[in-house]
Amino acid sequence: MWYVIQTRTGYEKELVEQLEGYCEDFSAEHCLIPMYEDVRRSEGQSRISYRRLLPGYVLVDTEQPESIHRGLKKVGEFARMLLAEEEDGEKLFLPVSPEDMAFLDSILEDGLMRVSYVQNVKGMKIGKVIGPLAKYGNHISNIDFRHRRAVVDAEIFGKVRRIKFGLWTDEDPKLPWIEERLGKAGADEYLLKDADVGIQPGDKVKDISGVYPGAVFTVESVNIGRRTFRTGMDLFGKMTTVELYLDSVEKC
Numbered sequence: 001m002w003y004v005i006q007t008r009t010g011y012e013k014e015l016v017e018q019l020e021g022y023c024e025d026f027s028a029e030h031c032l033i034p035m036y037e038d039v040r041r042s043e044g045q046s047r048i049s050y051r052r053l054l055p056g057y058v059l060v061d062t063e064q065p066e067s068i069h070r071g072l073k074k075v076g077e078f079a080r081m082l083l084a085e086e087e088d089g090e091k092l093f094l095p096v097s098p099e100d101m102a103f104l105d106s107i108l109e110d111g112l113m114r115v116s117y118v119q120n121v122k123g124m125k126i127g128k129v130i131g132p133l134a135k136y137g138n139h140i141s142n143i144d145f146r147h148r149r150a151v152v153d154a155e156i157f158g159k160v161r162r163i164k165f166g167l168w169t170d171e172d173p174k175l176p177w178i179e180e181r182l183g184k185a186g187a188d189e190y191l192l193k194d195a196d197v198g199i200q201p202g203d204k205v206k207d208i209s210g211v212y213p214g215a216v217f218t219v220e221s222v223n224i225g226r227r228t229f230r231t232g233m234d235l236f237g238k239m240t241t242v243e244l245y246l247d248s249v250e251k252c
Contacts, residue, residue, distance in 0.1 A: 001063065002059050004060075011056075041147065103156055117167075119170065150165045204216055
């Protein structure tokens with residue numbers, strides 16, 4: 001069964017190496033450090049690099065969580081088993097929930113989350129999504145085309161976390177697996193126009209674009225297809241309805 005270890009960010013691989021020396025019948029093959037394809041733009045070119053999907057977390061597949069726990073006590077750095085409970089003075093270790101494993105299985109291939117293809121129809125409007133993000137379009141809280149990333153709010157390991165998804169567009173070099181899926185009508189795609197973007201009428205949102213420094217708006221209506229919202233703004237002493245992009249604000 002899979003269990004979660006929390007440690008210092010950047011220390012994950014070293015922790016696994018130390019556990020190999022401290023625990024019997026343990027090898028790195030029993031561990032998973034989830035990674036994702038991050039996209040960086042430089043001089044108009046998109047490049048993929050690999051980053052930790054859940055910094056500071058290591059998943060261990062073991063039938064002896066007590067042995068792992070003892071091994072962690074010998075590690076000189078901060079590291080602990082998550083989801084542990086005390087019962088009658090004994091520590092019980094809870095495995096990763098089926099829901100959490102289902103989420104990880106749905107976005108990872110051999111421990112890696114690939115980029116997601118997004119079809120940018122016009123402006124901030126998206127036609128479809130292919131790849132890991134397609135399954136979680138209704139949880140997208142932010143999309144940044146320029147920096148090729150989307151953020152999904154997902155509950156995992158008992159806490160809502162902001163999961164970054166790398167994006168790939170028609171402006172970027174062709175990737176074989178994306179081209180293959182594009183050739184299959186309706187394959188693994190999600191129409192964003194039906195998504196819940198995490199902001200609803202009545203919500204308070206603040207500007208993060210720097211265009212309206214410190215401004216807080218009340219959302220009057222949301223256009224998911226255009227990824228915009230309408231709000232009232234005091235212009236020269238008169239309340240005027242204006243339309244702003246959802247990606248230029250965040251929920252207060």
